[in-house]
Amino acid sequence: MNFNIVLLxxxxLxxxxxxxxLKSASATLSGLEISTLRFLAASVVMLPFALKASRQSWRDGALLGIVALIAYITQAFGLAHISSNRSAFLTSLNVLMVPFLGLAFGRRxxxxxxxAAALACFGIGLLSWEGGGNWLGDGLTLLCALANAAYVLILSAVAPRNDPRDLTATQIVLMAxxxxxxxxxxxxxxxxxxxxRAADAALPLLYLxxxxxxxxLFLLAIAQREVSAEKAAVIYALEPVFAxxxxxxxLGxxxxxxxxxxGALVVLAVIISEWKFTRATPVAESANTI
Known part of the structure; x- marks a missing residue:
């Protein structure tokens, strides 16, 4: 198996x-507080790399950092209103959003x-019906999914021209x-x-x-130098399963x-959206190539 695929x-996981x-931490901390504290902790170890980063890394890291911060904050706020399972499945829709956002880059x-999108919408309907829906929590989490999709596309574009440590460090420090x-x-x-309140959630915040x-984020900066946004997105479809x-x-x-x-339909839709269907080579054509 390709090493970059293993990293993703x-x-x-x-x-x-x-x-x-995040669900546990949101009991005492708001979405913005959780996001700020987790990136403050991360910036402590990444600051030395950020101080040595090039202007290019700072420009690309700033763009990634803003998009990622939107995703983290909306996810944390959304989790205060919906379950971890629902949040994970709704967040997984970023995989479907990647090709749609690709329209901005001239893709068809x-x-x-x-x-796949229609199947996912039907799956979300079933999932949201479980225990009643919450428009605020679901809406914020869908915004998180959209930001994640944009992040995947942008990262695939800028990762090849940056050092992974510098790109990771600049976006983390900026988010903090x-x-x-x-x-x-x-x-x-x-x-x-x-x-x-932060002390009460110290261990989860340090892990986050x-x-x-x-x-x-460092692993992503390495892997998406070689792996396309579409292929990375289908791997991320496993996130709700792990969640x-x-x-x-x-949490029981x-x-x-x-x-x-x-949830199963959402995962199936995510996989179908990135599956590469190929036609079998005709026998006569194969024979001519021997």
Missing amino acids: LVAT VWGTTFPL LSAQGVF ILGCLALPFAGESALGSLPQ GLIASAGM AIFSWFW ETLGLRGMAG
Whole structure:
């Protein structure tokens, strides 16, 4: 198996563990607080690389950082209103959004992509019906999926021209700075109590910052130098599967039959959207090539 594919699989597995951790942390911290604190932790280890990064890395890292920060914040806010399982499946729709966003770069939609999108919408309907829907939580999580799709496309474009460590460091440091600047103006609950509330969630925040953010963004910067956005996206389709497993193990969350069917359709749609169908070579044509 290609080494870069293995790196993406590892990143997807680790991301699956973050959903129950984010759900737990959101009980005492807001989405912006969680995102800011996790990137502050990550920036501690990545700052030396950021200080040595080129202007090109800072420009590309700034663009990636803004898009990623939108994804992290909307995901964390959304998790305050919906379950980890639903959040994971809705977030997985970024895989479907990648080819649609590709229209901006002159790509054409295929019948295969349209069918996959319709199948995913039906799956989301079944999934959201489980236990009643929440427009705010689902809407924020879909915005997270859109930001993730944009991130995958942008990363595939800029990764080949940057050092992976520099690209990772610049976007993490920028996200930490933007988060700190936004906190006083975001109407967050009692900033004076933030240190205590952060201490209560110290271990999840350190894991989210050092492992799930710094470590996995670094793996992505390496792998997507060689792996296309489309191929990377289909690997990320495994994230909700891992998230469901970890949510069941840590939080005891379950899905009814309708929810499981909806989630299965979403995953199936994600896979179909990236599956490469090829026609068999005619026998006569094959014989002429011998």
